[in-house]
Amino acid sequence: MTDAAGLAALAAGHLDLITAPFTLPRSRILVFRSEDGDGVRVHTSEYEKPLDECRLLDGVTVTDAAGQVLPVSDVLPWRIAFGSSPAWVAGPSTSSGTQTGPPTLTFDGPAALSIAGPEGTRVELRHPDGRIETLPLTPAGIRLRLGAGRTAVTEDGDHAAALAACEAQWLEWFAKCPRVRTDLQPMTAFCWWVLGANIVELPSLGDARAVVPSKIGYVGLWQWDAYFIAVGLRHGDPELAREQLDIAFRFAGADGQLPDVVHEQGILASSDDLPESDRATLRRAGSQIADPSQPVPLTKPPLAAWALRRVLEVEDAPDWARWQLDRVIRSQDWWFAASDLDGDGMPEYGHPYSSGLDDSPVFDGPIPTAAPDLGSYLVCQDREIAGLLARYEPDADATRFVTRAQRTQELLLRMWDATSSRFIAFGAGEQIRSDTVLGLLPLRTGTLPDDVRDALRTALDDPERYALAWGLPTVAASDPDFSPERMWRGPIWINTSALVAEGLEASGFADRARELREQTVRLVVHGGGPHEYYNPHTGLKAGRATTAFGWSAALFIDLAVRLTEPDPHS
Known part of the structure; x- marks a missing residue:
């Protein structure tokens, strides 16, 4: 078959x-x-x-x-x-x-x-x-x-x-579908259908093909979604995968900022692009750091270099890579030049939308928000840029990216709270002590001190916090804000599970990373498809979650391909 x-x-x-x-x-x-x-x-x-x-x-x-x-x-x-x-x-x-x-x-x-x-x-x-x-x-x-x-x-x-x-x-289309392990092939075929079904044309871009998160309510190219979708598409259609990154990078601002969304009516890159009711809400949530009367940039977490590298792993395109790498560098520089709102060297999220996890309890506090996930993304992206420059621009000096990554990691470690053994976010300088998946993502740096790394592994193995039957919740089950059904406040999302699995592997826990990947694909099969998010107690679609969701489908495919390949650690 x-x-x-x-x-x-x-x-x-x-x-x-x-x-x-x-x-x-x-x-x-x-x-x-x-x-x-x-x-x-x-x-x-x-x-x-x-x-x-x-x-x-x-x-x-x-x-x-x-x-x-x-x-x-x-x-x-x-x-x-x-x-x-x-x-x-x-x-x-x-x-x-x-x-x-x-x-x-x-x-x-x-x-x-x-x-x-x-x-x-x-x-x-x-x-x-x-x-x-x-x-x-x-x-x-x-x-x-x-x-x-x-x-x-x-x-x-x-x-x-x-x-x-x-x-x-x-x-x-199905001729391009990746061939994977027998038990994962039926769901992989369905996930490949989802990616094909979610292709739309955006008239403002001519004949460009955007693979949208869903034709039901998410008809646009969200920056973050495009990265995850490209990572799955690369296994069967690397050209279409590159096209997703090209659209995501094409509308960078003069200062390098990448927009949150590219859609048929334009782009969403600022609070000025939001409806007036949303702008009023944002002004009411202003802090002493962010001027609530000024437009707030809207973007998504910096995973651009990660997506670029992974797409190029399958089919190299040196000239295209060099062109896109310049845009990625400018977007990374934007975070430090324009989103370090308190000037301490660590950029903040100026709006919950820019985090991708906008309903997380981390954003119940004042904004802007310095969060451990953003710090870790920035560390990893500077390192990714240095690696891509070594590959595609060998004469370029990558020292500033390596140096900045080291400095950012030092600032990230200041968010570590030894008493509670977890990373703490800060909203307008105030501690936000919610126990969420954002605090696990620093594992992706692969260079945390041993005691910090081991404490995060312990949290992942704790059935009272993150080791739930069906996978990794987005808020610890022991946290008072935990909800098994509410978006980003407890349900399992495929993208955060995949990113934490990467972090486990990068931090030396390869076997635990494989366990989490196996658990994640098992969840999708049990849940009946690549839904937007899942109830962590039942393993089924959460009530308000979108079905046939793009990044869940793409990341299932990526995980299935990875789990089919020989385990390099065995």
Whole structure:
């Protein structure tokens, strides 16, 4: 089952049209199972708009010649089949199956659907404005085109050609899917589908392909997400992985700051780009350090060099690497020049959004926030830059990056509280004693003093704090702010688990790192897919978490590939 068709079949087992909609790479159309279960509904995918505001068709219901509803019976990445008559057993999915097989729905390019069925079958289309169209189906099909003003326009179709083209597009994508350990291959195939399904075009960037976190509510390229997504994509499509970094780096400000989000209407790089209500909230949360009347930069943690190195590990691109490395260096310099708001040498988060963990209890206190995760990211990024310069610009002097990394680590260690044996964050100079995953990320430096390193390992092995049954919570279970369901306040996230596993390995705990990686992929399989975050007690999707989430899918793939390779430490 490791050819393209077999991998597509493995992915199809998860296409329930509820947590995983029917869609196509580059398309903004999403098809879900209708709430009454009799058919499907169709939405568009738009930046910062909920599905209820993006209705294209409230219902698409197929009936047979007797007027009986034909429910969804089977889903493949390239088509939905309706009805379960014995005469309509699966059969070919190409044109030879469209005349005598069941009614099917497919894509006809990114901006249209095609539906067809045997003579006598009909389709009812319920429009958001209340109109109901009932149309006869034929083997040639009806084309449902996305028109102006979010309307569905019916046209004559060529269903056989549309179905064949859609199938070919998906099989081409699955041909690139990484081959991994047998027990991890079905979920890897589904995660690869998620990455393909989440490809969109951003009109402001021409034909650039952004792999968004989700077509359900996250239709843009978030800087941090792009890094994690690129790390997973590199195993099957390194060109597309590089494209994610190119988009993330392309809109750096004159001072080097990278924006938080690149989206179809522009970028989000400052509090001035937020709605007025958000800006007012930010002003109310101002501190004696940050001037609340001034715009606050919005970005994401500095993992750019890490992502750049990992993408280049799979397929080298020296000229491209040198071009991007210059942008990474400028963004790293920006942190020290513009985000060290109290001038002590250690940059701070000027806004919770810039941390990526914006709902963490660490940000319940005043802002700006000096946090141990940011310090460790900066240490690692300066070292990564030095390594990339040695590889791509051997004549360049990397001394300042090595020296700055050493200085930043010294400042990071000042956040260590020996009494509680953990790193402490500071909000506007005040201690923030929440016990969170941010305090574990300094393990990534690999150069912590032995007593600090060992204390963090002890915390990870403590069932009262971080050693929960299904994985690593984002807030210690013993912390009063712990919540198993609330975003960043207890649930398990795949990205923080993967980063802490890197830290364990870098700090000399290779076996424990592998245990955490195995536990993380087991969580995704148990939870039924790459969700945004998971309840650490049940191992299932948290109630408000997004499904088919980009970085969870990408990092599952990366972990699966790594766990399939021979263990270099054994």
